[in-house]
Amino acid sequence: MGVHQLKIPPWLRGCLLLSALAFSAHAGSSQFPDAEASDPAALGWMIGSPPPADRILRFDDGSYFRFPQMRWSVANFRQLMPTVNVSRGLTQPSRLTRELRNDIDALTFVPLGGSAPMTWEQSLKANYTDGIIVLHRGNVAYERYFGVLRPEGQHGAMSVTKTFVGTLAALLVAEGTLDPKRTTAHYIPELAESAFGNATVRQLMDMTTGIRFSEDYANPDAEVWAHAAAGNPLPKPAGYQGPRTYYEFLATVGPEGEHGQAFHYRTANTDALGWVLARVTGRNVAQLLSERIWSRLGAEQDAYMSVDSIGTPFAGGGLNTGLRDLARFGEMVRNNGRYNNQQILPPEVVADIRRGASREHFAKADYPLLPGWSYRNMWWVTHNAHGAFMARGVHGQTLYIDPAAEMVIARFASHPVAGNAANDPTSLPAYEALAQHLMEIGRHTNPPPPSTPPPGASKSHAPGPRPG
Numbered sequence: 302m303g304v305h306q307l308k309i310p311p312w313l314r315g316c317l318l319l320s321a322l323a324f325s326a327h328a329g330s331s332q333f334p335d336a337e338a339s340d341p342a343a344l345g346w347m348i349g350s351p352p353p354a355d356r357i358l359r360f361d362d363g364s365y366f367r368f369p370q371m372r373w374s375v376a377n378f379r380q381l382m383p384t385v386n387v388s389r390g391l392t393q394p395s396r397l398t399r400e401l402r403n404d405i406d407a408l409t410f411v412p413l414g415g416s417a418p419m420t421w422e423q424s425l426k427a428n429y430t431d432g433i434i435v436l437h438r439g440n441v442a443y444e445r446y447f448g449v450l451r452p453e454g455q456h457g458a459m460s461v462t463k464t465f466v467g468t469l470a471a472l473l474v475a476e477g478t479l480d481p482k483r484t485t486a487h488y489i490p491e492l493a494e495s496a497f498g499n500a501t502v503r504q505l506m507d508m509t510t511g512i513r514f515s516e517d518y519a520n521p522d523a524e525v526w527a528h529a530a531a532g533n534p535l536p537k538p539a540g541y542q543g544p545r546t547y548y549e550f551l552a553t554v555g556p557e558g559e560h561g562q563a564f565h566y567r568t569a570n571t572d573a574l575g576w577v578l579a580r581v582t583g584r585n586v587a588q589l590l591s592e593r594i595w596s597r598l599g600a601e602q603d604a605y606m607s608v609d610s611i612g613t614p615f616a617g618g619g620l621n622t623g624l625r626d627l628a629r630f631g632e633m634v635r636n637n638g639r640y641n642n643q644q645i646l647p648p649e650v651v652a653d654i655r656r657g658a659s660r661e662h663f664a665k666a667d668y669p670l671l672p673g674w675s676y677r678n679m680w681w682v683t684h685n686a687h688g689a690f691m692a693r694g695v696h697g698q699t700l701y702i703d704p705a706a707e708m709v710i711a712r713f714a715s716h717p718v719a720g721n722a723a724n725d726p727t728s729l730p731a732y733e734a735l736a737q738h739l740m741e742i743g744r745h746t747n748p749p750p751p752s753t754p755p756p757g758a759s760k761s762h763a764p765g766p767r768p769g
Contacts, residue, residue, distance in 0.1 A: 333717040336426045339369035341448045341715075346373040347380075361535055372715040375457045375696070376431060376450045378621055379605055383534045385614055387604035388591045395599025395629060395641040400440040410734035413670060413726035424731045428697050428724045429716045431456060432624040436632050436709040437739050446624075448715070455602065455621045456713040459694025462606070462620035463571045467679025468634075469589055470506050470574055471650045479581055481506065488577045491548070496556040497573050504560050505574040506678050507658050511558035514567040518719060524554070528569060532609040546609045547572050547616075563665035564658075564676050568617035571679065575616025587614040598633060599641040600626040618694065624711055631700045631709035650678075655690060655704070657682035670725045687736060695719040699728065706736035707743065 333339065346356050358365040358374060360381040365374040374381060406422035425433065431450040435443040450456055473479035481503035486493040488502070496512040497505070504510045515523035530543055531550035544550040551573050558565075575586045582589055587606045595604060604626065607619035629640065634654070638646030657675035668674065675682045682690045687705035692698075697714025710732055716724050 333368055336429045339372055341369065341373035344369065346370060368717040373449055375715050376454055378457050378607060383608050384605040385587045385608050385612060387587050387595050387606060389600040389603050390596030392599060394601045397625065398440045400442060402442045405443050405735065408734055408738055410730045413730055415726065419727060421731055421735065424727045427727045429714050431713045431715055433710065433712040434624050434628045435735065436628050438707045439632055450713060452625065453602070455604065455623050458620040458622055458627065459618050459696060459698045461692040461694040461698045461700055462616065462618045463679040464692035464700065465590055465620060466571050466575050466578070466586060466616045467506055469578055469593060471653060471678040472593060472646055473578065473581065475647045475650050485573060485577060488580050491552055492573065495552050495554050497551065497554060500560045502577060505570050508564055508566055508570045508676055509561050509662055510565070510570055511556055511560045511562065512567060512569060513555045513557035514569045516567060525568065532615060534608060534610045546611050547613050548576060551576065564662045565666060571617040585614055586616045594630065594645060597641065597643060597645045598626065598629045600629060602626055624713055627700055628709055628711040631702050631711055635702050635704060635709055654678050654680045655682065655688060657684055660684065670722055693721055695721065697721065697724045701732050703736045706740045708736050708739050
């Protein structure tokens, strides 16, 4: 069913307008105001009681996700839409030692496809960075915030959410709770007649299903918009005939191609996997994430997830977290699942992620900026010399782990172009250059002994981030 048949609500029209620009073949950040001109703090969105009429952003009319307005919204989703909490529990936050470096901003690299060098600091502006933190050997080496994001704030992680869901699935597989060879219909009989029915759990986890689900945001008839309309928590418009929840939408997904033959990045896979996790554990994704990971990390803040009209968390992209807590998760994974004085993930889960999946399957998806990569348990695996792997979300959300450099980078951004091909040229080589820089530094210092306690047990807390 095309979106035109669904009587597009105003909020969705706004998203369509932005995305048609952001995903057009010639879209680039040059057609939008730069990071300084679009700074949400300077533009004064949503300030006042009430704010001036031309500074008000709303979910129901789509104004919240137009550019540059969305630069405010991504750090304030909870003010605009229904959400569910991801509790950090009642324990003390784990500690982060600060060993800030003053040589990172001047670090230079050459962007992909470019010839002129760019500095690290210039790349932050080019990528519309809202917040970024770098951990080296578990210590905070760099931390900056821009716009309206603050250390105590939360930001939309977008499709980085998928990585959390894939990691939870891998954890349940390792524990024997979930059988990756079973079909989706084995766990969710309601999907037996959909294209998901005979897809295995492993095919969901690695996104090698053959389903009809276009994520061409520039096409108003793409299934991604029917999915968004189904997940809209607001009352449906008069005459709406489509599915009313994420679960109802999944039951309508038809086949396209064969399962297990190629990687196809499709958000519906994660929603289906989230349903499987909820069915086998009796916990929705937000509850499961809290119990198995978030409350054990020693997170500083609760996270939260957007929900549909019946309170189902959006497994494909609804997570919002604090920047430091996202880095804590990355550091836990870098340390083979151990953090905050406990083993949160079995080491074999991390080993399976790092091995990656079929590069041949990945190559069929045609990501020219990501040659030789693969996708495993909803992680993007580079297979580069450092064994780096990452989580990625639209508009520049990133969690990048470089085991060889003992480095974790967590970044939140609000790039006007949703697709990461717009920021990869000034992001990926920057991460690699920083990794090389930190490795050079590491060669002149003693590495931490094997018995060193995990970063969560280190001495001092992490106050005083550098302002943007």
